[in-house]
Amino acid sequence: MIDKICPSVEVAIAGIKEGATIMVGGFGEAGSPIELIHALIDKGVGDLTIINNNAGNGAVGLAALIGAGQVRKIVCSYPRSSNSKIFSELYRRGEIELELVPQGTLAERIRAGGAGIPAFYTPTSLGTPLAEGKEVREIKGRNYVLEYNLTADIALIRAEKADTLGNLTYNKAARNFGPIMAMAATTTIVQAREVVQAGEINPEVVVTPGLFVDQIIEITNPAIESQLINEGVSYP
Amino acid sequence: MIDKICPSVEVAIAGIKEGATIMVGGFGEAGSPIELIHALIDKGVGDLTIINNNAGNGAVGLAALIGAGQVRKIVCSYPRSSNSKIFSELYRRGEIELELVPQGTLAERIRAGGAGIPAFYTPTSLGTPLAEGKEVREIKGRNYVLEYNLTADIALIRAEKADTLGNLTYNKAARNFGPIMAMAATTTIVQAREVVQAGEINPEVVVTPGLFVDQIIEITNPAIESQLINEGVSYP
Amino acid sequence: MSESSGKTGLSRPQVAWRAAQDLVDGSVVNLGIGIPEMVADFVPDDRQIIYHTENGVLGFGPRPAPEDEDPDLINAGKKPVSLLPGASFFHHADSFAMIRGGHLDYCILGAMQVSEDGNLANWSTGAPDAIPAVGGAMDLVAGVPNVFIITDHVTRKGQPKLMKACTYPLTAVGVVKRVFTDYGVFDVTEKGFRITEIAPGLTVSEVEAKTDAPLEISDHLKLIETPSNI
Amino acid sequence: MSESSGKTGLSRPQVAWRAAQDLVDGSVVNLGIGIPEMVADFVPDDRQIIYHTENGVLGFGPRPAPEDEDPDLINAGKKPVSLLPGASFFHHADSFAMIRGGHLDYCILGAMQVSEDGNLANWSTGAPDAIPAVGGAMDLVAGVPNVFIITDHVTRKGQPKLMKACTYPLTAVGVVKRVFTDYGVFDVTEKGFRITEIAPGLTVSEVEAKTDAPLEISDHLKLIETPSNI
Numbered sequence: 001m002i003d004k005i006c007p008s009v010e011v012a013i014a015g016i017k018e019g020a021t022i023m024v025g026g027f028g029e030a031g032s033p034i035e036l037i038h039a040l041i042d043k044g045v046g047d048l049t050i051i052n053n054n055a056g057n058g059a060v061g062l063a064a065l066i067g068a069g070q071v072r073k074i075v076c077s078y079p080r081s082s083n084s085k086i087f088s089e090l091y092r093r094g095e096i097e098l099e100l101v102p103q104g105t106l107a108e109r110i111r112a113g114g115a116g117i118p119a120f121y122t123p124t125s126l127g128t129p130l131a132e133g134k135e136v137r138e139i140k141g142r143n144y145v146l147e148y149n150l151t152a153d154i155a156l157i158r159a160e161k162a163d164t165l166g167n168l169t170y171n172k173a174a175r176n177f178g179p180i181m182a183m184a185a186t187t188t189i190v191q192a193r194e195v196v197q198a199g200e201i202n203p204e205v206v207v208t209p210g211l212f213v214d215q216i217i218e219i220t221n222p223a224i225e226s227q228l229i230n231e232g233v234s235y236p
Numbered sequence: 237m238i239d240k241i242c243p244s245v246e247v248a249i250a251g252i253k254e255g256a257t258i259m260v261g262g263f264g265e266a267g268s269p270i271e272l273i274h275a276l277i278d279k280g281v282g283d284l285t286i287i288n289n290n291a292g293n294g295a296v297g298l299a300a301l302i303g304a305g306q307v308r309k310i311v312c313s314y315p316r317s318s319n320s321k322i323f324s325e326l327y328r329r330g331e332i333e334l335e336l337v338p339q340g341t342l343a344e345r346i347r348a349g350g351a352g353i354p355a356f357y358t359p360t361s362l363g364t365p366l367a368e369g370k371e372v373r374e375i376k377g378r379n380y381v382l383e384y385n386l387t388a389d390i391a392l393i394r395a396e397k398a399d400t401l402g403n404l405t406y407n408k409a410a411r412n413f414g415p416i417m418a419m420a421a422t423t424t425i426v427q428a429r430e431v432v433q434a435g436e437i438n439p440e441v442v443v444t445p446g447l448f449v450d451q452i453i454e455i456t457n458p459a460i461e462s463q464l465i466n467e468g469v470s471y472p
Numbered sequence: 473m474s475e476s477s478g479k480t481g482l483s484r485p486q487v488a489w490r491a492a493q494d495l496v497d498g499s500v501v502n503l504g505i506g507i508p509e510m511v512a513d514f515v516p517d518d519r520q521i522i523y524h525t526e527n528g529v530l531g532f533g534p535r536p537a538p539e540d541e542d543p544d545l546i547n548a549g550k551k552p553v554s555l556l557p558g559a560s561f562f563h564h565a566d567s568f569a570m571i572r573g574g575h576l577d578y579c580i581l582g583a584m585q586v587s588e589d590g591n592l593a594n595w596s597t598g599a600p601d602a603i604p605a606v607g608g609a610m611d612l613v614a615g616v617p618n619v620f621i622i623t624d625h626v627t628r629k630g631q632p633k634l635m636k637a638c639t640y641p642l643t644a645v646g647v648v649k650r651v652f653t654d655y656g657v658f659d660v661t662e663k664g665f666r667i668t669e670i671a672p673g674l675t676v677s678e679v680e681a682k683t684d685a686p687l688e689i690s691d692h693l694k695l696i697e698t699p700s701n702i
Numbered sequence: 703m704s705e706s707s708g709k710t711g712l713s714r715p716q717v718a719w720r721a722a723q724d725l726v727d728g729s730v731v732n733l734g735i736g737i738p739e740m741v742a743d744f745v746p747d748d749r750q751i752i753y754h755t756e757n758g759v760l761g762f763g764p765r766p767a768p769e770d771e772d773p774d775l776i777n778a779g780k781k782p783v784s785l786l787p788g789a790s791f792f793h794h795a796d797s798f799a800m801i802r803g804g805h806l807d808y809c810i811l812g813a814m815q816v817s818e819d820g821n822l823a824n825w826s827t828g829a830p831d832a833i834p835a836v837g838g839a840m841d842l843v844a845g846v847p848n849v850f851i852i853t854d855h856v857t858r859k860g861q862p863k864l865m866k867a868c869t870y871p872l873t874a875v876g877v878v879k880r881v882f883t884d885y886g887v888f889d890v891t892e893k894g895f896r897i898t899e900i901a902p903g904l905t906v907s908e909v910e911a912k913t914d915a916p917l918e919i920s921d922h923l924k925l926i927e928t929p930s931n932i
Binding site: 031105122172174 | 758
């Protein structure tokens with residue numbers, strides 16, 4: 001019978017392999033699955049492609065994963081950070097690849113990946129360097145850029161509540177990329193602040209239906225990235 | 237200041253004009269905004285293009301609107317009904333135009349219309365008569381059909397709860413096309429079972445954010461289509 | 473597969489029972505309108521199946537008692553359903569994102585015709601006075617990895633439905649994986665139909681006579697044994 | 703627009719105040735990171751503006767007291783915000799559906815350069831060692847019908863930012879409707895920049911001298927009068 005709850009973060013991420021493409025939820029620290037990312041650092045798998053809106057803050061979470069040399073390429077919209085040089089130094093040294101994607105195109109490409117849409121047209125980036133080399137098509141008198149979907153082997157996301165079937169709710173603006181990344185990855189791994197039995201989440205308020213979720217680990221008190229950074233923590 | 241609540245259905249639909257394209261929510265009777273449809277029959281505007289999943293049941297609601305001769309064309313996935321001959325008779329006589337769209341493509345075209353995506357590729361309908369004349373493109377080794385978005389002048393939808401800013405929740409499977417039609421129409425008109433003040437719907441459970449909604453009319457006890465049909469009612 | 477007596481082959485409930493045995497524990501399944509809906513009645517007790525209906529419900533259960541019916545809680549066949557613990561609601565674009573995005577494991581549909589290369593025709597006879605109606609079938613078969621078909625082996629007029637090539641307008645090309653009929657179980661392979669199980673009281677040559685395509689016979693052809701209470 | 707004394711033209715809060723006067727009651731507005739965020743402080747009391755932030759909140763309010771801050775409730779600039787009655791949360795694809803689908807009324811952004819044909823450059827100097835970062839700007843300007851810019855009229859080095867043509871990499875082509883600077887208010891018309899309002903203490907020829915494009919002068923050129931407390 002279905003039970004997606006894992007006993008530890010190690011078990012939750014056990015299936016992640018060298019060279020994997022991993023979508024990581026979060027917009028800055030909001031929604032960042034920091035315990036799952038730290039477990040990934042402990043595990044040490046490398047050659048990863050990371051899809052996230054940003055490229056990490058301070059020297060914890062995503063920035064620490066990049067700093068550990070485990071990331072070959074990052075797909076994101078905004079890799080600049082006021083409090084982290086980890087990405088920028090690697091990037092300037094040519095040691096990490098960057099695919100820069102406008103934020104809305106990033107979100108739509110991920111959603112398309114989850115929705116079985118291989119490609120779509122968008123007005124975003126038309127006439128800019130980010131549209132160079134891309135097909136442009138006129139539709140009803142306006143020009144649009146062709147964009148392809150994004151999928152991943154793994155999604156790591158943070159939810160507020162999860163039930164045993166994988167239904168999720170989120171906390172406020174921590175929702176951001178979680179629901180669409182859960183759709184677009186072959187295996188979706190969730191850290192939830194609270195795990196409940198199936199039936200304890202009102203069907204009307206489920207944000208991510210359980211069929212998008214594979215593994216769940218309960219992290220009752222997740223680390224708060226900005227607090228760690230203020231305390232000068234660097235992981236590990 | 238913002239207040240989207242209307243005093244009557246007549247006021248709510250006052251802006252609908254002859255020749256309008258109207259998305260009508262509902263999957264069968266679930267979610268059908270029957271009081272708004274009946275008001276549209278009373279108003280009598282014609283030459284309408286209707287976008288709905290079906291083509292009406294019995295002789296009430298959408299079927300009655302079609303029967304009143306107000307609909308020039310219908311865009312839908314499933315116009316057959318076990319209890320209504322109104323559409324089929326007009327169709328066989330050539331008095332109503334039909335654009336048949338697979339249900340998922342219909343939903344995605346509407347969502348695209350609301351999301352500023354002019355066109356997308358989908359595997360659905362490839363190699364079938366419904367793909368005839370449409371562009372086919374190979375992407376990563378599989379063929380896909382190009383589909384264009386759908387937009388409308390008006391959306392008529394039924395919600396469970398609405399607040400004064402237009403935030404909506406729905407009841408169970410009556411949600412269906414409501415959220416995406418609210419996105420895809422220039423003017424979205426909602427009949428809600430209950431109207432509350434802004435702040436009375438938890439921000440986490442809002443399904444349709446208020447910026448998609450223009451006019452709201454409270455209908456506390458909407459007619460139930462199947463009951464009307466069982467009672468042999470035909471509207472008006 | 474009609475309920476009339478004196479007929480060989482499985483009854484419709486027996487075909488539905490047979491199809492139910494092939495659903496893996498924990499899978500997400502969409503059942504088409506009509507006979508496929510019966511499959512839910514026959515899933516073995518030790519398996520948990522999550523049912524999806526394209527009109528926006530995941531995790532629904534059986535038809536409720538009449539007094540518990542809600543016209544806003546229906547399945548794709550527009551019949552009332554109940555909710556099981558862990559159910560969820562979502563809008564139509566999200567529902568078809570699940571379907572097209574490959575997030576369901578099985579869909580079980582009816583068919584007018586299936587061809588030996590897995591083509592499906594189940595939405596229109598193409599007759600000039602027919603009202604064309606496609607619903608969600610084209611999306612389901614395009615997106616769900618395991619497309620199973622439940623159908624009578626022949627039409628009411630005795631015409632084969634398993635074909636060399638479909639003559640009706642197609643629903644999709646090359647999508648059907650397995651067909652369950654009153655005559656047996658047929659896998660769609662690269663070489664065409666392979667009969668893997670046969671209904672009691674029928675011979676392979678009787679099945680071949682009612683099939684408009686060559687049949688490969690499985691080396692392990694089995695007789696279907698249905699429980700006595702179905 | 704620097705806060706240093708002895709400078710002519712509006713202060714940054716005054717520019718933000720001026721921009722706020724052009725937001726219509728009931729509209730939905732996205733404010734870019736930095737100076738544009740100040741606009742919210744100056745909306746007239748009799749107008750209700752709904753603020754959208756691309757990371758998934760509609761209807762947020764001012765920064766809360768430190769003890770009420772929630773790291774999961776931030777704006778696009780990653781600063782804590784509060785919620786007003788009638789707020790809602792949604793995921794990123796829905797948030798950008800709002801943006802790209804034309805459901806916002808205004809976005810107010812900063813700029814490195816704006817050209818007389820409405821081109822915007824605000825994400826990269828194109829310098830080889832710069833870390834390129836685009837965020838949501840390209841989506842906002844592609845989808846929001848009224849793109850307003852708030853910017854210093856000249857760079858720190860005194861170079862014009864209102865240009866005949868942008869020299870930096872573009873954010874979008876032909877999208878800017880109106881520019882608010884410390885020198886005045888500039889509409890982008892089919893003929894290029896039209897100055898409609900001018901800051902106290904400046905002459906049109908002084909503005910022209912600091913603008914890298916011809917200026918059409920409005921027949922109704924007004925002097926900007928800001929409240930004394932801003």
